[in-house]
Each structure stands twice: as C-alpha cells, then as structure tokens.
Amino acid sequence: MIVFKKKEELAHYLLSQKNRSIGFVPTMGSLHQGHISLILQSQKKCSITVCSIFINPTQFNNIDDLKKYPKNIALDLKLLENARCDIVYTPSSDDLYNKNEQAQNYEFNGLENCLEGKYRPGHFNGVATIVEKLLRLVKPNYAFFGEKDLQQLVIIKSLVKSIGMNIVITGCPTTRDENGLALSSRNILLSKEDLLYSSIIYKQLLLFKKNYLNTSIIELKNSIIKNLTKSKKIKIDYFEFIEIATLQPKLAINKETKYAACIAVKISGVRLIDNIIL
Numbered sequence: 001m002i003v004f005k006k007k008e009e010l011a012h013y014l015l016s017q018k019n020r021s022i023g024f025v026p027t028m029g030s031l032h033q034g035h036i037s038l039i040l041q042s043q044k045k046c047s048i049t050v051c052s053i054f055i056n057p058t059q060f061n062n063i064d065d066l067k068k069y070p071k072n073i074a075l076d077l078k079l080l081e082n083a084r085c086d087i088v089y090t091p092s093s094d095d096l097y098n099k100n101e102q103a104q105n106y107e108f109n110g111l112e113n114c115l116e117g118k119y120r121p122g123h124f125n126g127v128a129t130i131v132e133k134l135l136r137l138v139k140p141n142y143a144f145f146g147e148k149d150l151q152q153l154v155i156i157k158s159l160v161k162s163i164g165m166n167i168v169i170t171g172c173p174t175t176r177d178e179n180g181l182a183l184s185s186r187n188i189l190l191s192k193e194d195l196l197y198s199s200i201i202y203k204q205l206l207l208f209k210k211n212y213l214n215t216s217i218i219e220l221k222n223s224i225i226k227n228l229t230k231s232k233k234i235k236i237d238y239f240e241f242i243e244i245a246t247l248q249p250k251l252a253i254n255k256e257t258k259y260a261a262c263i264a265v266k267i268s269g270v271r272l273i274d275n276i277i278l
Contacts, residue, residue: 001081003088007096007137010050010089014138020047024140026131029053030070030185031079034175038144039083041172050138051080052089054096058103059126070185089138096133103129108158114247115151115262116273119237127152128159135165143167148174148182150260150275151247174274176202182274189270197233198267204228205276208241208261212278217241217251228265237264237271244277 004010014022023042027035031053042049053076060066073090080088103125106112112124135143145153150171157169175183180202181195190198204224211220221239228234240249244258253259262275 001077001085001088003077003090005090005092005095007089007091010087011137013087014050017048021142022046022138022140023049024135024138024143025049025051026134026143026145027051027053028055028069028185029076030072030188031076032175032183032185032187034146034148034183036079036083037175038146038172039080039085041170042142042144043084045142045170046140048086050087050089050140051085052091052134052138054089054091054093054130054134056126056130057093058097058129059123061120061123070188089134096130104132106159106162108155111151111155111158111247114249115238115240115242116264117151119264124152124155128155131156132159132163135160135167140167142170144170144172146174147171147277148184148274150244150262150277154244154247180206182272184272186270186272190267194233194267194270197231198272200228200231200234201263201265201272201274202276205261205263205274209276209278212241212261213253217253233267235266237266239263 023046025038025042039049039051055069057066077088103122106125106128117124145156147153153171160167160169177183179199181187181198204227208220208224221241225236225239228236240262242248242260242262243250244260259278260275261278264273
C-alpha cells in the first residue's frame with residue numbers, strides 16, 4: 001500500500017498506471033466495514049484501488065460538527081492495509097483548497113433541496129466541490145459510494161453527468177451491524193443502550209417495505225412515525241417515501257419507477273440517516 005499526501009505526487013504516480021483500470025473510494029476517515037466493502041467492490045472491478053481520507057470542511061454547516069468529527073488515521077491505514085488497498089491519499093486541506101476558497105454553487109435541479117438538503121443547507125455544494133476535485137485528480141474508471149447516503153449518490157451521479165466525466169458511479173449496498181443499524185462513523189457516539197435501541201430504525205424500514213404495496217402510503221408513514229416516536233429518546237427529522245430518480249416524496253406507486261423509503265432521526269441527540277430501496 002502506497003500513501004500519498006500531495007496531489008502532485010499522486011497524479012504523477014497514477015499517470016504511470018494509465019493503462020490499468022482505476023477504482024476510487026473517497027472517504028472522510030473513521031473507517032468501518034462499510035467503507036471496506038466499497039474497497040472490496042472496487043477490487044473486483046478494477047486493477048488499482050485508490051482510497052482518499054479527507055475531512056472536507058466545505059460540507060459542514062456547523063463548525064463544531066467539523067471539530068468533533070471522529071479521527072483515527074492510524075487505525076484507518078491499518079484497516080486499508082489489511083484490505084490490501086493499493087493507494088491511499090491523505091491530504092491536508094491546503095493541498096486541495098486555496099486559501100479562503102469556498103464551495104462552488106452547483107445546479108442539481110432540486111435534488112439538493114429535499115431530505116438532507118432541508119436540514120443542511122449548502123451541504124451538497126460542499127460534497128460536490130470536493131468530489132469533483134478528487135475525481136479530476138484521480139481520474140478513475142469507477143467510483144464507489146454507499147447506498148446509505150442515497151441522496152448523495154444520486155447527486156454525485158448528476159454531477160458526473162453535468163461535468164462530462166466518463167466515470168461509472170457505482171452504488172453499493174448498505175453494510176449493517178447485527179441489529180440492523182447502518183454502519184456509520186457517528187455510531188461511536190451512541191451509548192450501548194442507544195445502540196440497542198437504534199435497531200428500531202431498520203425494523204421500521206423493513207415494515208414499510210413489507211406493507212407499502214398493500215396499504216395507503218400516508219397511513220403507513222403515519223403508523224411508522226407513531227412507532228418511532230413512542231420513546232422520548234428519538235426525534236424524527238423526516239420519514240419519506242421517495243422516487244429515487246428525483247428524490248421527491250410520492251403517495252402513489254408506478255410499477256416502472258424505482259422507490260426508496262428514507263429516514264433521518266436523532267437518538268439521544270446523535271443524528272442518523274438510513275433508507276431502504278424498494
């Protein structure tokens with residue numbers, strides 16, 4: 001495994017590998033088995049796998065969230081080495097951003113304004129800014145993103161199309177722990193009791209999947225929201241049945257359309273997102 005800290009050095013090395021297929025997994029570190037599953041998917045498709053570790057400042061709405069974001073670069077590198085990742089890029093902020101540089105403003109035709117966008121204004125401009133920088137640097141054939149961040153995945157596919165890069169953006173299934181909780185860097189902030197309680201999120205998503213074809217969507221949504229809010233531990237930001245292509249909420253079903261149920265909650269103040277593709 002080769003570790004690069006400077007974009008010029010990484011670019012120079014990748015140029016020497018231009019006849020090999022490149023897979024790319026961008027991360028913000030604090031890695032878990034969900035990230036490693038993306039590395040493994042890349043290895044199945046590509047000759048070389050590149051992973052970046054960079055906590056992107058422009059996608060944080062709250063400076064305190066940026067400061068609190070979990071970091072363990074030594075453990076991250078060990079996990080990647082064990083997974084036989086080929087290349088890791090761990091830049092400082094000034095390797096990717098000029099002084100006082102801000103996020104670009106993108107037009108995603110409303111994809112950025114719903115779901116997470118309502119609660120994190122400007123977030124997806126920050127995500128798209130860093131993803132575009134990294135894609136232009138690495139120039140991968142494939143890039144791999146988790147379906148847990150479904151809105152991000154849809155927006156990045158839109159980004160790549162709009163900037164005309166010939167990259168296949170591949171969504172990979174969400175990795176879950178034994179109780180169904182989607183793996184996330186935020187999970188370490190949950191107490192043992194809250195980790196156990198958090199199983200309710202996936203259970204309610206499964207309940208929705210089991211019943212949505214045979215029940216009124218709005219009645220089913222209301223029932224699930226009622227189930228979730230029985231405990232004072234949990235607060236719901238949203239629970240939506242959406243069309244994946246547009247991310248817009250729907251109340252009726254078209255058999256030719258792909259849908260998902262998406263949720264964002266806070267458990268004892270820790271914000272978690274999840275979804276189930278239907």
